[in-house]
Amino acid sequence: MRYPPLLTDLYELTMLAGYLEEGMAEKQAVFDLFFRKNPFEGGYAVFAGLEPALDYLEGLRFLPDELEYLQGLGIFKPRFIEFLREFRFRCRVTAPPEGTPVFANEPLLTVEGPLAEAQFVETALLNIINFQTLVATKAARITNAAAGAPVMEFGLRRAHGPDGALSCARAACVGGVRSTSNVQAGMVYGLPVRGTHAHSWVQAFPNELTSFRAYADAFPDSSVLLVDTYDTLKSGVPNAITVARELRDRGHELRGVRLDSGDLAFLSRESRRMFDEAGFPEVKIVASNELDEFVIDSIRDEGGRVDIYGVGTKLATCAGAGGGALGGVYKLVEVDGQPKLKVTSDIAKATLPGKKRILRALGTDGGMVQDVICLGDDDNPCGGDTVCDPCNPLQYTTIPADVTLHELRRVVMKNGCRTSHQEALDTMADRTALELARLPQGCLRHINPHRYKVSISGRLNDLRNRLIDQARRGG
Amino acid sequence: MRYPPLLTDLYELTMLAGYLEEGMAEKQAVFDLFFRKNPFEGGYAVFAGLEPALDYLEGLRFLPDELEYLQGLGIFKPRFIEFLREFRFRCRVTAPPEGTPVFANEPLLTVEGPLAEAQFVETALLNIINFQTLVATKAARITNAAAGAPVMEFGLRRAHGPDGALSCARAACVGGVRSTSNVQAGMVYGLPVRGTHAHSWVQAFPNELTSFRAYADAFPDSSVLLVDTYDTLKSGVPNAITVARELRDRGHELRGVRLDSGDLAFLSRESRRMFDEAGFPEVKIVASNELDEFVIDSIRDEGGRVDIYGVGTKLATCAGAGGGALGGVYKLVEVDGQPKLKVTSDIAKATLPGKKRILRALGTDGGMVQDVICLGDDDNPCGGDTVCDPCNPLQYTTIPADVTLHELRRVVMKNGCRTSHQEALDTMADRTALELARLPQGCLRHINPHRYKVSISGRLNDLRNRLIDQARRGG
Numbered sequence: 024m025r026y027p028p029l030l031t032d033l034y035e036l037t038m039l040a041g042y043l044e045e046g047m048a049e050k051q052a053v054f055d056l057f058f059r060k061n062p063f064e065g066g067y068a069v070f071a072g073l074e075p076a077l078d079y080l081e082g083l084r085f086l087p088d089e090l091e092y093l094q095g096l097g098i099f100k101p102r103f104i105e106f107l108r109e110f111r112f113r114c115r116v117t118a119p120p121e122g123t124p125v126f127a128n129e130p131l132l133t134v135e136g137p138l139a140e141a142q143f144v145e146t147a148l149l150n151i152i153n154f155q156t157l158v159a160t161k162a163a164r165i166t167n168a169a170a171g172a173p174v175m176e177f178g179l180r181r182a183h184g185p186d187g188a189l190s191c192a193r194a195a196c197v198g199g200v201r202s203t204s205n206v207q208a209g210m211v212y213g214l215p216v217r218g219t220h221a222h223s224w225v226q227a228f229p230n231e232l233t234s235f236r237a238y239a240d241a242f243p244d245s246s247v248l249l250v251d252t253y254d255t256l257k258s259g260v261p262n263a264i265t266v267a268r269e270l271r272d273r274g275h276e277l278r279g280v281r282l283d284s285g286d287l288a289f290l291s292r293e294s295r296r297m298f299d300e301a302g303f304p305e306v307k308i309v310a311s312n313e314l315d316e317f318v319i320d321s322i323r324d325e326g327g328r329v330d331i332y333g334v335g336t337k338l339a340t341c342a343g344a345g346g347g348a349l350g351g352v353y354k355l356v357e358v359d360g361q362p363k364l365k366v367t368s369d370i371a372k373a374t375l376p377g378k379k380r381i382l383r384a385l386g387t388d389g390g391m392v393q394d395v396i397c398l399g400d401d402d403n404p405c406g407g408d409t410v411c412d413p414c415n416p417l418q419y420t421t422i423p424a425d426v427t428l429h430e431l432r433r434v435v436m437k438n439g440c441r442t443s444h445q446e447a448l449d450t451m452a453d454r455t456a457l458e459l460a461r462l463p464q465g466c467l468r469h470i471n472p473h474r475y476k477v478s479i480s481g482r483l484n485d486l487r488n489r490l491i492d493q494a495r496r497g498g
Numbered sequence: 499m500r501y502p503p504l505l506t507d508l509y510e511l512t513m514l515a516g517y518l519e520e521g522m523a524e525k526q527a528v529f530d531l532f533f534r535k536n537p538f539e540g541g542y543a544v545f546a547g548l549e550p551a552l553d554y555l556e557g558l559r560f561l562p563d564e565l566e567y568l569q570g571l572g573i574f575k576p577r578f579i580e581f582l583r584e585f586r587f588r589c590r591v592t593a594p595p596e597g598t599p600v601f602a603n604e605p606l607l608t609v610e611g612p613l614a615e616a617q618f619v620e621t622a623l624l625n626i627i628n629f630q631t632l633v634a635t636k637a638a639r640i641t642n643a644a645a646g647a648p649v650m651e652f653g654l655r656r657a658h659g660p661d662g663a664l665s666c667a668r669a670a671c672v673g674g675v676r677s678t679s680n681v682q683a684g685m686v687y688g689l690p691v692r693g694t695h696a697h698s699w700v701q702a703f704p705n706e707l708t709s710f711r712a713y714a715d716a717f718p719d720s721s722v723l724l725v726d727t728y729d730t731l732k733s734g735v736p737n738a739i740t741v742a743r744e745l746r747d748r749g750h751e752l753r754g755v756r757l758d759s760g761d762l763a764f765l766s767r768e769s770r771r772m773f774d775e776a777g778f779p780e781v782k783i784v785a786s787n788e789l790d791e792f793v794i795d796s797i798r799d800e801g802g803r804v805d806i807y808g809v810g811t812k813l814a815t816c817a818g819a820g821g822g823a824l825g826g827v828y829k830l831v832e833v834d835g836q837p838k839l840k841v842t843s844d845i846a847k848a849t850l851p852g853k854k855r856i857l858r859a860l861g862t863d864g865g866m867v868q869d870v871i872c873l874g875d876d877d878n879p880c881g882g883d884t885v886c887d888p889c890n891p892l893q894y895t896t897i898p899a900d901v902t903l904h905e906l907r908r909v910v911m912k913n914g915c916r917t918s919h920q921e922a923l924d925t926m927a928d929r930t931a932l933e934l935a936r937l938p939q940g941c942l943r944h945i946n947p948h949r950y951k952v953s954i955s956g957r958l959n960d961l962r963n964r965l966i967d968q969a970r971r972g973g
Contacts, residue, residue, distance in 0.1 A: 030660055030682040032652060033693030041695070041716040047702065054698070092685045098720055138702060145696070149655035150663060177507060180624035181823040183815075185505055186661030188625060207505040210567045218508030220516070223529070223617060223830035226838045227522065241516040245573055252840065253969070340658075340815075340822040347815040347822055348656040355698035363701045365727065494728070 024211075026079040029089050031146040036093070039143050040103045048139035053357035053378050055130035056148055062160050064345040066472030067124045067462060069163045069455050070131055071197040072155030074121065074445050075190075077436055079147050083112045112140050116436035119381075120446065121197050122159075122454035123431065124462060126477045128413045129381055129396060131156075131351075133432070138358065145353040154187075155194040157341045157349040161315075162198025163455055165334055167467055168319035174332045175217045177204035177311070178339025191339045197451045200338065212448060218247075219281045219309070225252040231259065235266045243275040247309055250280045250294070260294050264301045279307030281333070287312065288325035295328035307331055315343060316469050364490040375413060375483060376490050384426035391461045392426050397480035404428070410478035416488070420478060499686075501554040504564050506621040511568070514618050515578045523614035528832035528853050530605035531623055537635050539820040541947030542599045542937060544638045544930050545606055546672040547630025549596065549920050550665075552911055554622055558587045587615050591911035594856075595921065596672050597634075597929035598906065599937060601952045603888045604856050604871060606631075606826075608907075613833065620828040629662075630669040632824040636791075636816045637673025638930055640809055642942055643794035649807045650692045652679035652786070653814025666814045672926045675813065687923060693722075694756045694784070700727040706734065710741045718750040722784055725755045725769070735769050739776045754782030756808070762787065763800035770803035782806055790818060791944050839965040850888060850958060851965050859901035866936045867901050872955035879903070885953035891963070895953060 042048045061068055085093075085107045094104050114136025125131055132148060134141045166174055176195045182188035192208030202215040209216035220238055228234035231253055239246045248266065250259025260280065267277035280298075282290050287310045298306045310322065311333035319332055341347055354374045355363050362377035378399040384392040384406075395404050396413065404410060406426055412418035422428075434442055465473030479487070517523045536543055560568075560582045569579050589611025600606055607623060609616045641649055651670045657663035667683030677690040684691035695713055703709035706728055714721045723741065725734025735755065742752035755773075757765050762785045773781045785797065786808035794807055816822055829849045830838050837852035853874040859867040859881075870879050871888065879885060881901055887893035897903075909917055940948025954962075 026660055027682050029685055030654070030663065030680065032654055032679040033681050033684075033691045034679065034695050036681065037693055037713075037717060038695050038699050041699070041713055042702075044716045045712050050702070052702070089685070093681075096684075096691065098717065142696075142698060145698075146655050150657060150660060153656055154658050154662070179505070179507055180621050181628055181825070182625060183629050183658035183662035184665035185501055185625060187629070187658035187665075188505065190659035190662075204507040204509065205505065206508050206511065206568075207502050209508075209571075210504055210564070216508045216571065218512055220509050220513050221617075221620070222840055223620075223828075224513050224516070226830045226840060227517075227525070227527070227613060227833050237520050238512075238516055241519045242512060242573065336823045336825070342822045347817045348811045350656070350811070353698075355701045358702050365697055365701060 025082060026147060027089065028083055028085050029092070030150070031143070035143050035146055037098070039139050040099055042139045042142070043103060043106055048137060050138040050359050051136065052138040052141045052355060054134045054141050054145070054353055055356050055375070055379070056132040056152060056351055056353045057128060057130050058349055058351045059127055059372070060345065060350065061127050062157050062345055062349050063164065063343050065160065065164065066466030066468060066475060067126060067160070067459070068156055068349070069159040069198050070119050070123045070125045070156055071121045071159035071194045072152040073118050073435065075155065076132070076148055076151045077116070077441055079151065080112045080116065080144060080436060080439060081441065083110070083144070085110060111439060112144060113137065113439040114141050114436070115434060115438070117432045118435050119432045120451070120454060122451035122458065124458050126394060126475055128375070128477055129394065130375070130379055133378070135378070149351050149353055153349040153351040154190055155197070156351070157346070158191050158194035158338070159198035159455070161338055161341045161346065162195040162200040163459060164316040164469060165319065165338060166199030167459070168316040168323070168469070169332050170323065172330060172332060173202065174200045174334055175202045175204065176200045176338055177333055178335040179205045181336040182339040188339065193448065195338060196448045197455060199452055199455055200334070201452060214448070219249050222249065222252045225249065232262045232265060235262050236269070239266050239270055239277065243270060243273070245278055247279040247281055247307070248277070249283060251282060251284045255282060255285060255290050256293055260297050264297065264303065267301070267303050267306060277303065277306050279309050279331070281309040281311060283312050287329065288322045288327035291322070291327045291329045309333055311335065313337060320469065362486060362490060364487065364494060366491060366494045373487065373491060375479065376486055377483070379483065381431040382428040383431045384422060384428050385461070387425055389461055391463065391475070392423060393476035393478060394431065395422065395428070395478050395480055396483060398483050398486065402480050402482045404480045408481065410480055411484050413477065413479045416484065420476065500557060501622060502564070503558055503560050504567070505625070506618070510618050510621055512573070514614050515574055517614045517617070518578060518581055523612060525613040525834050526611065527613040527616045527830060529609045529616050529620070529828055530831050530850070530854070531607040531627060531826055531828045532603060532605050533824055533826045534602055534847070535820065535825065536602050537632050537820055537824050538639065538818050540635065540639065541941030541943060541950060542601060542635070542934070543631055543824070544634040544673050545594050545598045545600045545631055546596045546634035546669045547627040548593050548910065550630065551607070551623055551626045552591070552916055554626065555587045555591065555619060555911060555914060556916065558585070558619070560585060586914060587619060588612070588914040589616050589911070590909060590913070592907045593910050594907045595926070595929060597926035597933065599933050601869060601950055603850070603952055604869060605850070605854055608853070610853070624826050624828055628824040628826040629665055630672070631826070632816045632821070633666050633669035633813070634673035634930070636813055636821065637670040637675040638934060639791040639944060640794065640813060641674030642934070643791040643798070643944070644807050645798065647805055647807060648677065649675045649809055650677045650679065651675045651813055652808055653810040654680045656811040657814040663814065668923065670813060671923045672930060674927055674930055675809070676927060689923070694724050697724065697727045700724065707737045707740060710737050711744070714741045714745055714752065718745060718748065720753055722754040722756055722782070723752070724758060726757060726759045730757060730760060730765050731768055735772050739772065739778065742776070742778050742781060752778065752781050754784050754805070756784040756786060758787050762804065763797045763802035766797070766802045766804045784808055786810065788812060795944065837961060837965060839962065839969060841966060841969045848962065848966060850954065851961055852958070854958065856906040857903040858906045859897060859903050860936070862900055864936055866938065866950070867898060868951035868953060869906065870897065870903070870953050870955055871958060873958050873961065877955050877957045879955040883956065885955055886959050888952065888954045891959065895951065
C-alpha cells in the first residue's frame with residue numbers, strides 16, 4: 024500500500040518551497056519525534072509503526088497527477104514542481120525496534136539530513152507513529168489485564184475509516200493482541216483471523232437450537248456459538264450443550280461459546296460450570312461487549328472464567344482517559360550543527376536540543392532501572408553520575424552504580440535506505456511481552472502507575488540551560 | 499479507492515457460507531443500520547458516509563488473490579469460493595441524503611434483498627457510516643460554536659491511520675468544516691487546502707523576523723505567520739506587523755497570523771488591537787491548539803477576536819464525552835416477509851421490527867417538530883395521532899395537528915445500482931447548515947441539549963408488543 028506524498032499538511036509543502044527559495048533546502052538538520060505524556064495516563068507506551076514509516080520514507084515519490092494537482096493550486100512556482108519531481112528522502116533515521124517500551128520526552132525517531140527532506144516527512148511520520156504507538160500501547164494494557172488469556176481484536180466496525188481498522192489490527196498485534204476478525208488484515212499482515220456469528224444468524228432461523236445446529240453443520244470443527252440472543256443461561260448455553268453432544272456423536276467437538284452481554288463474570292462462571300458438568304471442559308468461553316483493560320480486570324477480580332477476550336471499540340478507538348490520540352510532535356533540534364531549542368513559558372515544554380542518544384539502565388536481574396537521554400557521540404553517562412529530570416531541572420538523581428547502560432535505538436535507515444530487513448510482527452509482539460516484563464511492576468498498573476524515571480545527562484542539561492539563557496537574553 | 503471486500507469481520511463470511519449451505523442465501527431479508535445514543539451526548543447527529551458506502555456496494559467484487567487467500571484459510575469449501583467469485587450486491591438501499599440531522603433509534607440505512615448479500619455488507623457499512631457520521635456531527639458542533647467564522651480541519655497527524663485522516667476531511671466538510679490542511683483530501687475530494695508554517699520554520703532561521711520575511715517572500719499573497727514561537731505579543735505580532743508593512747510597500751498584503759498557544763481569547767483581542775492600530779484591520783487572526791466546540795464557545799464568550807479556527811486532534815479523533823466511536827449497529831428486522839425482533843431484558847434495546855419509514859413533522863414555519871417511525875407502506879400517521887416513545891412504551895404523545903409530514907429517506911440503490919448521481923460535498927454541507935437551522939434551538943446546545951422527540955407509530959408499537967409477547971411465550 025502506497026502512502027501518498029500528498030497525505031500531508033499543506034504547510035510541509037509551503038515550507039519546502041520556502042526553504043528552496045531561500046537556498047536552505049540542503050542545510051543539515053536534525054528532527055526528533057517524541058510525545059510529552061504517556062498515553063492513557065499510563066506507565067509506558069509501546070513503540071510501533073516503524074516499518075510502515077520506513078516503507079513510506081523509502082517509497083516517497085511524487086507521481087505526475089499529484090504534481091499536476093499541486094501546480095493547479097496556483098501557489099507554487101514551476102521550479103518547485105520540477106524540484107518535487109526529483110524529490111527523494113535521503114536522510115538517516117534512528118529508532119528503537121517496534122515493541123520497545125518508551126516514555127514521555129524520549130526521542131523515538133530522529134531524522135537527520137537535508138532540512139527540506141527532514142521537514143517534509145513530519146506529518147506522515149506523526150500520522151503513522153502516533154496511531155500505531157497508541158494502539159500498541161492499548162493492546163499491551165489489555166493483554167496485560169487478560170493475564171495470559173488470548174485476546175482477539177474485532178474493532179473494524181467502529182474503527183476510524185477503513186485503514187484505521189487495518190493499522191489498528193497491525194499495531195494491536197505488536198502490543199500482544201495476536202488475532203483479528205479483520206480478514207483484510209489477516210491477508211495483508213498474515214495475522215490469524217477469528218470469528219463467531221452474529222445475533223442475526225440466530226434470528227434468521229425459526230429458533231436458536233436450529234440456528235446452532237446449522238452453524239455447527241457448516242463448521243463442525245470450528246464453531247463458536249453466540250449464546251445471548253434470547254437468554255444466555257436458560258436458552259443459549261443449554262442449546263449449545265445439545266449441539267456439543269450432537270457434534271461429539273459425529274466425531275467433532277464444539278470449539279466454544281461467546282457471551283456478548285450481561286454480567287460477564289457471573290455468566291462465564293455459570294457457563295463454565297454447565298459445560299464442565301455436561302462433560303465439555305474443553306469448550307472455550309469467549310467474552311465480548313465493550314471490553315477494555317478495566318472491564319477485564321474486574322471480570323478476573325470476580326473469578327470470571329473467560330478463556331478468550333474479544334475486544335473491539337475500546338481498542339480500535341483507543342478510548343479512555345488520556346486516550347483517543349497520542350500527542351506526538353516533531354521538533355527541530357539542530358541546524359548546521361547548531362543545537363536548537365523551542366522555548367516556551369513552561370520549562371516542561373522546552374525541547375531537548377541537539378542530537379541525542381537514549382541509554383537504558385538495566386539492573387543485575389535485567390530489570391529496567393531508568394533511562395538517560397544524553398548528547399550525541401561523546402557524552403557517556405555511567406553509574407554514579409548525576410542526572411536530572413527533563414521537566415524539572417531542580418530534581419536531580421544519581422544513576423545507580425550496578426547498572427549496565429544499553430543503547431535503546433539504532434540507525435534504521437541511511438541515505439533513505441533501510442539498514443536491515445523488515446521484522447515479523449510476531450517478533451515485535453514477543454519483544455513487547457519480554458520487555459514489559461522488565462519494567463518495574465508498578466508501571467504496568469492501569470491507574471496511577473509508578474512513574475518510570477527518564478533523566479537527562481548533566482551535559483544535555485547544561486546545553487539546554489545555556490540555550491534557554493541565550494534565548495532569554497536574545498529576546 | 500476500492501474498499502476491499504475482505505475488509506470485513508470473518509463472521510460475515512462464515513455466515514454467508516452457512517446460509518449457502520442451508521439453502522437460505524436467497525431468502526428475502528431486511529436489515530436496519532441505526533445507533534442507540536446520539537454521539538457526544540448531543541442533541542443530534544449529522545448523517546454522512548452514504549456516497550462512500552454506495553461506492554463500496556456497487557463495486558463489491560472478490561478478486562482472484564482474495565479468493566486464493568480465503569481458500570488457503572482451510573475453513574471454506576471450494577463451492578463457497580466459487581460462489582464468492584460471482585458474488586454481487588443486488589439489494590435495495592434506503593437512506594436520507596448526507597447532511598441530514600438524524601437521531602437515536604432511527605433506521606438510517608435500510609438494506610433489503612437476499613439474506614446472504616444483505617448480511618455480508620454489515621461490517622463495511624458500519625465501518626463507513628459510523629465514522630463519517632461521527633466526524634460530520636463533531637464538525638457541525640464545532641462549526642456551530644464558531645458562529646460563522648470559518649473552520650479549517652488539520653487533524654492528519656493525530657488521525658487514526660492514513661485513511662482515517664482522509665475520511666475525516668471528507669466527513670468534516672459534510673458537517674461544515676469546508677477546508678483542510680490535508681493535501682491528499684484536497685486532491686481526492688476537491689476541498690480547499692490551507693496552511694501556515696511550523697515552529698521549526700522559525701527556528702531554522704537566525705531569528706523570527708528573518709523567518710517571517712523569508713516566508714512572506716516565498717508567498718507574498720498568502721502568508722499566514724505563526725507568531726508564538728518566542729512570545730506572541732512581545733515578538734511575534736510586532737515582527738508580523740513589520741513584515742506586513744514591508745509587504746504593503748511592495749504591493750502585497752499579509753493574509754494573517756496564527757496563535758497556537760496561551761490564552762487565545764486574550765491574545766486574539768490584543769493581536770487584533772495591535773494590527774488595527776498599525777493599520778492592518780484586514781489581517782486575519784487564526785487560532786489553533788486543541789480546539790473543540792467547548793474551547794471555541796469559551797473564546798467567544800470572553801470576547802475573543804478570532805477570524806478563523808483551526809481544529810485538529812479533537813475533530814479527527816472525535817474526542818469528548820460520548821465520542822470516540824458512534825455505536826451504530828446493523829440488525830435483522832424481517833425475513834421472508836416476517837418481521838423479526840431482537841429481544842433483550844431492556845425494552846430500550848429491543849429492536850424495531852419490520853420494514854419501516856421515517857416521517858419528519860415540520861411546523862408551519864418549517865421548523866422540525868418531531869420524527870415518527872412507522873411501518874412500511876400502509877401505515878400513515880398524521881396530525882392528531884397518538885405515537886409513543888421507542889424506549890419507553892408508557893410514554894405517549896400526540897402529533898400536533900398543524901404539521902406536515904415528510905419522508906426522511908428515499909431509495910438510493912435498486913438491484914445494487916445507484917438510483918441517482920453522486921452529490922457534491924458542498925451540497926451536503928449546505929444541507930447540514932440549512933437543516934440544523936430547522937432544529938429546536940435547544941438541540942444545538944453542546945451540554946445537556948434538548949431531546950428532540952422521535953416516536954414510533956401506534957401500529958409499529960403494536961407489532962413490537964405482539965412480537966415481544968410471542969418471544970416471551972415461545973421462550
